[in-house]
Amino acid sequence: MQSTQQPLQEMSLKQRLNMVNSLYIFYPRFKDILSAIEYCHHFSYCKDEPECMFLGGQSGVGKTTIYKTYASKYPRQINSEGTTVPILAVTIPAPATVKTVVTKMLWELGDPAYDKGSIGNQTIRLIGLLDNCGVELIILDEFQHFIDRESDKVLRTVSDWLKTLILETNLPIILIGLPESEQVLKLESQSQLSRRFANRCYLYPFSWQEDGGKEFRTFLNLLSSKIPLVETFDLSDEYTARRIYYASDGIVAYVMKLIRYGTYLALQRNQEKLDLSIIATAFEKYVQADKPGKVNPFLFDNFEINSVNKSTVELEIGATNNRIKSKSKKKSASNILRNK
Numbered sequence: 001m002q003s004t005q006q007p008l009q010e011m012s013l014k015q016r017l018n019m020v021n022s023l024y025i026f027y028p029r030f031k032d033i034l035s036a037i038e039y040c041h042h043f044s045y046c047k048d049e050p051e052c053m054f055l056g057g058q059s060g061v062g063k064t065t066i067y068k069t070y071a072s073k074y075p076r077q078i079n080s081e082g083t084t085v086p087i088l089a090v091t092i093p094a095p096a097t098v099k100t101v102v103t104k105m106l107w108e109l110g111d112p113a114y115d116k117g118s119i120g121n122q123t124i125r126l127i128g129l130l131d132n133c134g135v136e137l138i139i140l141d142e143f144q145h146f147i148d149r150e151s152d153k154v155l156r157t158v159s160d161w162l163k164t165l166i167l168e169t170n171l172p173i174i175l176i177g178l179p180e181s182e183q184v185l186k187l188e189s190q191s192q193l194s195r196r197f198a199n200r201c202y203l204y205p206f207s208w209q210e211d212g213g214k215e216f217r218t219f220l221n222l223l224s225s226k227i228p229l230v231e232t233f234d235l236s237d238e239y240t241a242r243r244i245y246y247a248s249d250g251i252v253a254y255v256m257k258l259i260r261y262g263t264y265l266a267l268q269r270n271q272e273k274l275d276l277s278i279i280a281t282a283f284e285k286y287v288q289a290d291k292p293g294k295v296n297p298f299l300f301d302n303f304e305i306n307s308v309n310k311s312t313v314e315l316e317i318g319a320t321n322n323r324i325k326s327k328s329k330k331k332s333a334s335n336i337l338r339n340k
Helices: 013-021 028-042 063-071 098-108 119-132 152-169 179-186 188-196 214-224 238-248 252-268 276-286 329-338
Strands: 053-056 077-079 082-084 087-091 137-141 173-177 199-202 315-317 322-324
Touching: 013 252, 028 053, 028 063, 028 137, 028 199, 028 214, 053 063, 053 179, 063 087, 063 137, 063 173, 087 098, 098 119, 098 152, 119 152, 152 173, 152 179, 152 188, 173 179, 179 188, 179 199, 214 238, 214 252, 238 252, 238 276, 252 276
Parallel strands: 053 173, 053 199, 087 137, 137 173
Antiparallel strands: 077 082, 199 315, 315 322
């Protein structure tokens, strides 16, 4: 069967930019975390207590991308009987209070009086709407906004509210935030909440030291094949990969800034292949301001990779706390690089 995909040469600039802007790479670590979310989602049906999970990691490592990717598989549906929302995903506003979160959730579910009433009354309406809309999973992103309030009272209030929501709805909840947001789960007075979120997953930047850059180069190899340019520029060869790693510190968001703006520049120049000079310009434009101490590694060779980042993702799944790891991670990375 012939592919019906439109050839790149026939696509408009806008079409190709849309492709690169919506580009996400499903590398092994990404898939592991999607599987953990899926476990919470689907294995809560047959249990007396839902499986909840905390996903932590620093900015730019891909936490939001992961949950949006999962949620996209379960879009809301509108029919004659009403609206079905299988996954309610909400970004917690800042500054965060329980009331602002309940208000945001009610708004996402279409409550016309979303900002009216006390927290108690809003929560009662929320519980009813979660049932009426067929919600199966709740995702709360930017959970660290509660920590920003620096108030033990706020933390205790949100802990109590979360416990109530879980008990009243029996729905699994995924909390996503910066590492410090885990403080809410560690309050001595909130051991019940900590137990409900015993499944904790941590997403770290890629490491170069632990595996010689193999996992990072595997990611770049996959990325190279997805860039919407006619000619492929191998991002994963060691010469180029070391430069991208130094520029990004192994953080996916910075890598994608380089590639997305680099692709834009190439297309603007009627060039169908990335090169180091283009990526150098992308680094100066979109990354270097956030990393003022770094030289441009795409122009100069006097740089060293000396930071150490954790690269192992541990997923605690289920009541038995079985750990899921990417057992084939090193093997698959080596195979890809060896067969290039």
